[in-house]
Amino acid sequence: xxxxxxxxxxxxxxxxxxxxxxxxxxxxxxxxxxxxxxxxxxxxxxxxxxxxxxxxxxxxxxxxxxxxxxxxxxxxxxxxxxxxxxxxxxxxxxxxxxxxxxxxxxxxxxxxxxxxxxxxxxxxxxxxxxxxxxxxxxxxxxxxxxxxxxxxxxxxxxxxxxxxxxxxxxxxxxxxxxxxxxxxxxxxxxxxxxxxxxxxxxx
Amino acid sequence: xxxxxxxxxxxxxxxxxxxxxxxxxxxxxxxxxxxxxxxxxxxxxxxxxxxxxxxxxxxxxxxxxxxxxxxxxxxxxxxxxxxxxxxxxxxxxxxxxxxxxxxxxxxxxxxxxxxxxxxxxxxxxxxxxxxxxxxxxxxxxxxxxxxxxxxxxxxxxxxxxxxxxxxxxxxxxxxxxxxxxxxxxxxxxxxxxxxxxxxxxxxxxxxxxxxxxxxxxxxxxxxxxxxxxxxxxxxxxxxxxxxxxxxx
Numbered sequence: 001x002x003x004x005x006x007x008x009x010x011x012x013x014x015x016x017x018x019x020x021x022x023x024x025x026x027x028x029x030x031x032x033x034x035x036x037x038x039x040x041x042x043x044x045x046x047x048x049x050x051x052x053x054x055x056x057x058x059x060x061x062x063x064x065x066x067x068x069x070x071x072x073x074x075x076x077x078x079x080x081x082x083x084x085x086x087x088x089x090x091x092x093x094x095x096x097x098x099x100x101x102x103x104x105x106x107x108x109x110x111x112x113x114x115x116x117x118x119x120x121x122x123x124x125x126x127x128x129x130x131x132x133x134x135x136x137x138x139x140x141x142x143x144x145x146x147x148x149x150x151x152x153x154x155x156x157x158x159x160x161x162x163x164x165x166x167x168x169x170x171x172x173x174x175x176x177x178x179x180x181x182x183x184x185x186x187x188x189x190x191x192x193x194x195x196x197x198x199x200x201x202x203x
Numbered sequence: 204x205x206x207x208x209x210x211x212x213x214x215x216x217x218x219x220x221x222x223x224x225x226x227x228x229x230x231x232x233x234x235x236x237x238x239x240x241x242x243x244x245x246x247x248x249x250x251x252x253x254x255x256x257x258x259x260x261x262x263x264x265x266x267x268x269x270x271x272x273x274x275x276x277x278x279x280x281x282x283x284x285x286x287x288x289x290x291x292x293x294x295x296x297x298x299x300x301x302x303x304x305x306x307x308x309x310x311x312x313x314x315x316x317x318x319x320x321x322x323x324x325x326x327x328x329x330x331x332x333x334x335x336x337x338x339x340x341x342x343x344x345x346x347x348x349x350x351x352x353x354x355x356x357x358x359x360x361x362x363x364x365x366x367x368x369x370x371x372x373x374x375x376x377x378x379x380x381x382x383x384x385x386x387x388x389x390x391x392x393x394x395x396x397x398x399x400x401x402x403x404x405x406x407x408x409x410x411x412x413x414x415x416x417x418x419x420x421x422x423x424x425x426x427x428x429x430x431x432x433x434x435x436x437x438x439x440x441x442x443x444x445x446x447x448x449x450x451x
Contacts, residue, residue: 001216001253003302005295008258023251023261025287032424033448035311037431037441082249082261117441147428185310199308201213 019076020084021193027083032147035181039117039146039167046151048135049114049170050102058102062151066137068093068101073134075157077164078193090155092136095128095171108173112180113154113165121165121180122189123156125173132158135168160191160198214251215240217304219296220275226361228282229329231267232292233275234304242270244340245313245333245419245447248278248306252291262288265332265421265447266307267364269339276304279363281329312419312447316346323408323415323439324352325399325430327422328361333447334421335364338378342371349411351379355399355426357386379410399429401436408437415439421447 020026043062050057060068074089099106106125113121127133136144136155144150149166156163162182183189188197196202221233244266251261268277282293296302314322314337324334331354341350356362362382372380383395383403395403408414418439420430427448434444 001301001303002255003252003291004300006252006254006260006291008254008256023259025260031449032428034446036446037435037444038428039441081263147424182311186308199213199305 016086019086021078022196023198024078024082024084024193027085030085030088030148031079031081031083033079033081033162034166035119036117039115041116041146041151041167041169043151047169048098048152050098050104051114051170051172052107053172053174057104060101065093065135065152069097070137071097071131071134073136073155073157075155077157077161080160080162080187080191080198084193088157089140090134090136091138091141092134092152092155094131094134096131098135098171099129106173108175110174110177112172112174112178113163113168114170114172115165116167116169119165119167119181121154121163122174122178122183123154123159123163124177124190127156127159128171132156158192160188160193162187163191214303214305216301217276219298219300219302222296222298225279225363228361229279229363230282230293231277231279232296233268233277234302235275236304240276240307242266242276242307243313243315244269244336246307246309246336247333248276248304248308250278250288251303251305252288253303260287262286263308265336267332267335267339269336269343271340271343279329279332279335309447312421312445314340314417314419316341316344316348319348319416321349321351321411321413321415323404323411323418323434324350325355325404325418325420325422325434326352327355327399327426327430328357329363330420330422330426330447330449331363332421334419335368337419338368338371341378342374347377349377349379349413351381351407351410351415353381353383353399353403353407355383355385355422355430358384359387359390379407381407381410399426399433401433404433404437404439408439416443418444419447420444422449424448 049059133156154165217234223231264278267279389396
């Protein structure tokens with residue numbers, strides 16, 4: 001349905017069209033969204049735990065985690081509130097390298113990302129491995145600010161950004177695909193921006 | 204999880220039936236849905252505009268009306284000068300125009316009288332909109348759940364829904380309004396003239412018969428960050444604070 005009197009005032013240049021998923025617009029800033037107050041997590045009290053169900057597999061403190069192999073990743077990110085930001089530059093530890101340090105292969109097909117504030121989000125394990133995702137510690141070469149999820153956040157850039165959990169403190173392998181915080185509150189179970197899987201009921 | 208409806212688009216056409224200027228920068232648009240639209244106070248919708256060349260722009264707006272308000276949905280939209288959708292509403296949209304709407308959306312920043320309280324609502328600027336839906340819902344239900352709204356605006360004339368809020372406050376039925384103006388002196392004895400801080404939160408909570416069981420904070424990111432911190436500094440547990448940020 002064409003809207004009377006609305007014209008494409010802000011259409012991006014054609015060469016970037018292919019990088020913007022359907023229904024998204026290009027944002028130059030870096031908006032902040034969250035469901036509650038911003039937790040202030042000090043690195044001295046930070047830890048990261050890999051779990052299989054309720055059972056811890058391995059736990060790292062901040063120093064130990066920073067000693068893991070570091071990888072840089074520059075990716076476009078897509079928020080379900082319809083902004084897309086190009087070329088965000090992150091540095092952190094690939095989920096592959098976390099698994100290698102723990103000496104395990106992924107035990108189940110599904111993972112729940114866990115945060116300090118109780119936030120959770122579910123991601124299929126195959127979307128976290130093979131270089132697709134990391135636990136990011138730096139943004140633009142600097143420690144990630146608390147607003148943006150620091151000290152550490154998950155980065156799963158090929159899914160809507162609510163999957164990239166802020167204030168991450170663990171990954172938990174689950175037997176089933178268990179809906180997380182937003183997935184229980186009307187958002188899509190998988191969240192592929194290119195298929196516009198924003199809300200429950202989207203194909 | 205419900206199954207997707209195979210034949211029905213999640214988008215529906217809505218018609219603008221009334222336009223009401225609220226403040227110099229905020230105007231309410233009353234939308235008539237084309238199919239039944241049930242929602243909860245605090246939820247939002249996505250609005251989609253389509254240009255003749257097929258280009259589409261979508262933005263999220265909170266619903267200001269209470270679910271009990273009848274068939275039309277009220278969106279109170281602030282004009283953003285560098286915006287893409289809000290200038291359309293403010294400069295182009297007229298009664299009778301149609302836009303596309305999807306929703307209701309969001310299952311976290313919501314309150315129904317059955318959820319109980321007391322509730323503490325903290326809004327900055329147009330962040331008051333979803334809180335207004337909760338306040339109107341409370342009034343429509345004749346709920347006696349104690350509620351306090353701390354509403355920060357720059358100036359008196361930018362207090363959205365001002366007369367209605369003061370009218371509800373005057374009822375003395377357990378709803379309490381505290382205004383704080385950041386660029387003008389306070390007009391009423393109980394009001395403030397500064398940015399929200401922990402002391403203001405402590406004093407506002409003393410207007411409730413007991414500490415809040417839920418707090419809702421909505422506004423710009425900077426507003427929500429500082430207001431949520433003020434609540435925490437005032438002793439409100441982080442786990443009962445729900446936030447909604449415009450993202451800028």
